[in-house]
Amino acid sequence: MSEMKTSTPPRRHGPMGGPMHGGPMGVPGEKAKDFSGTLKKLMKYIGKYKISVLLVLLFAVISTVFMIVGPKILGNATTEIFKGLMGKVSGTGQGINFERIGQIMLFLLTIYLISAAFSYLQGWIMTGVTMNTTYRLRKDIAGKIQRLPFKYYDTTTNGEVLSRLTNDVDTISQSLNQSLTQIITSITQLVGYLIMMFSINWQMSLIALCIVPVSALFIMLVVKHSQKYFKEQQDYLGHVNGHIEEMYGSHVVVRAFNGEERNETAFSKYNEKLYGSAWKSQFLSGLMQPVMMLIGNIGFVVTCILGGWFAVNGVITVGDIQAFTQYVRQFTQPIQQVANISNVLQSTVAAAERVFAFLGEKEESEDSEHAITLNTTDKPDTELNIHVEGSVQFAHVHFGYTPEKTIINDFCAAVEPGQKVAIVGPTGAGKTTMVKLLMRFYDVNQGAILVDGYDIKDFKRNDLRDLFGMVLQDTWLYNASIRENIRYGNQSATDEQVIAAAKSAQVDHFVRTLPGGYDMILNEEASNVSQGQKQLLTIARAILANPQILILDEATSSVDTRTEILIQKAMDNLMKGRTSFIIAHRLSTIRDADLILVMNEGDIVEQGTHESLLAKGGFYANLYNSQFVEAAEA
Structure with missing residues (x-):
């Protein structure tokens, strides 16, 4: 293992005392949420590929410029045809110059081919940028899931998290590829069309420009009212996904308690909210195209009338009229595209806002810079590299899942290496909470938990959890072979x-x-194995992990009596020489424990062996005797 500086040694404690040393801990910050801020963050996120993005923008500009000059060149061909026809009619010319027209058309074809080639290149590069960006987003979200504290998942449904990983990232992916290039293309087209139009006739160009402020005013009104509905649409999509994920994951329970109708009612409420926000956002965005077309057609009609009057008076040529009308017709397209992009951009930013909000969530406190590591070799123990014997001490532990409600009050206990410790008590006494604190799924509010005299906060979390083997009442197996599920430990x-x-x-x-x-x-x-069989597999996984400390949270609650006896024998062999914590409701299974901690309302009310606690005739004796009374009455 790499050597570590010891300028700040870890905290080491006496059996039940306070810390002797201090150690630094780091906590990451949080982020603010707003439209412009989220857009800046998204652009910064893409900034890693700035060279590719710059090439995309350059190629988009080149492609657009070559496309813009097309109507002007085509207008020259029209002028040639018009001159030839007029000359032939008047008898002053030689007719249409097809050779000249052929040269113009060949040049026009070359221009359009170059434009198409650059358009293809920018599309190919931008696709790579988009895929790399969404890949990084998914990777960052997946990594964030691993670093978030358990507290976050207490208040957030699985579906909400999955919605960010799937729907929100997909929304960003689908729109990012087209939006960035369309923005630069539309701006280039607007500028290019204006230059070409003014080069033909400035009077008609000024009339055409009247389209811009009218269009911009309409776009601003729509964007102002539609943004909140796009945000609501993404939020309620997450709610719908969360509800479906929960109901699908527990469909057996839903059917067992005839909860189908209640679930459909709850789903309908979420779905109606989603429908309302989606309908409003899509309706407002759908207004863009027809209204923009109306504004563009009005401008087109006015410029055509004025262009005809100029042509009659010999101010401009017929070819210039044709080119100008094409530019006027195309001039409204980039404005429409900007309007459409604004809708897409709203949806994209709403999705990105949720993603960055998730990535900005407060993470678990970082491991100490001078954390203790486990000595897995035969080298002598040092201050920062130790063997763990397995003693565990709870030194005046206070804890609550929320600041206003403490559920563990001044919990104190000392467990020697190799002891078999049972934690018993009524439901809600805090038994499982103590295990979560021991594993550092949550940090204590006050006091300390020590392993071999070291505060567990001074261990790296991975090293600390390597010390423990857990078998929980709620089994967890994943979609793989039985062999790989056991090997997971x-x-x-x-x-x-x-x-x-x-x-x-x-x-x-x-x-x-x-x-x-x-x-x-x-x-x-x-579900293709029984609940009892799943429990057995998780026990096999814990055995294979070969931990120094065992935690068994109702580990045999889901197996039959005969299997429980067999497992108990295997567990007795496994627990020899290892510190073991057993949470049990059936008190008959922990009579041979070295120490029984009796909990009630977050504190230890009694502790001792089975025989000594029965002899006291206190809380434990009442619990123990009540189980036999209930069994006899049953």
């Missing part, structure tokens, strides 16, 4: 070690009866 384990762990957990015999055995793929919810 120790990625370097061999197949022989996996099978040995399965045998210790009494799981080998039923796995071999399944189609494919250890190679059978579990589905997304692992």
Whole structure:
């Protein structure tokens, strides 16, 4: 392992005392949310590919410029034809000069081919920029998910998080590719068309320019009213996804309690909100094109009338009239495109705002710069590189999930290495919360939790959690083979070690009866095996991890009595020489514990062995005896 400076040693404590040393901790900042700020952040995010973006902008300008000069060149061909026809009619000319017209058309074709080539190149480069940007966004979101504290997920549904990873990033991806190039193309077209129009006739150009302020005023009005609906649309899309994800994930419970109608009612409320915001946003954005077309047609009619009058008076040529009318017709297109882009941009920024808000969420506090590492070699222990024996101490621990409500009050306990400790108490006493604190899923508000005398905050989180093996009441298996699910606790384990762990957990015999055995793929919810079998697999995973400290949270609650006895024997062998914490409601399963901590309302009310606690005739004795009374009455 790499050596670490020891200018700030870790905090080491006495058995139940306060810290002897201090250590720094870092906390990342947060971000503000607003339209212009989000747009700047998105542009900054794309800034990593600024060379590619600059090439895209350059190629878009070149492509647009070559496209703009096309009508002017075509107008020259029209003028040649008109002169030839008029000369032939009057008898003063030689007719149409087809050779000259052919040269003009060949030049025009070359211009359009060059324009198309640059357009293709800028599209190809921009696609790469867009895909790389969305790839980074998804990667950053996935990484952020791993760094967020558990507190965030207490207040946010899974569907909301998934919506940012899928819908919001997809929205950015779909619109980013076209929006950036269309913006520069539209601006170039506007400028180019104006230059070409003024080069033909300045009077008609001024009339055509009247379209701009009218169009801009209309666009501003629509954008002002539609932005909030685009934001609502993205928000309620997340709510709909969250609701569907929750209901689909627990559809068995929903059907068991006849909750279909209630769920449909709740879904309808979300869906109606989504429908309302989506309808309003799309209606307002849909007004853009017809109104812009109306404004453009009015300007077109006026310029045609004025152009005809100028042609009759010999001010401009017929070819110039044709070119000018084309420019006037095309002049409204970039304005319409800007209007459409403004709608797309609103949706994009609304999605980006949600993504950046998620990426800006407060993360878990960083590991100390001078964190303790675990000594996995035979080298002597040092101040920052230690072997863990397995003693655990709770030193005046106070904790609440919210600041206004403390649920763990002055919790104190000392556990020696290798002890088997049971934590019992009524529902809501704080048993599982203590395990979450021990694993540093949450940090204590006051006091400290120590392992071998070291504050757990002085360990790297990964190292700390490597010390523990967990088997929870709520099983978690993922969409992979049974072999890989067991190996999740120790990625370097061999197949022989996996099978040995399965045998210790009494799981080998039923796995071999399944189609494919250890190679059978579990589905997304692992519903192709029973609840008890899932529990056995998680126990095998914990055995394979070979941890120094075990945490068993109702680990045998989902198996039958016969299997429970077999598992208990395997667990007894596994727990030898290891510190073990057992959370149990069935008190008959923890009678042989070295220490029983009896919790009620967030504090230890009694502690001792099974026999000593029964002899006291207190809280534990009442709990224990009530279970047998209930069993007898049943």
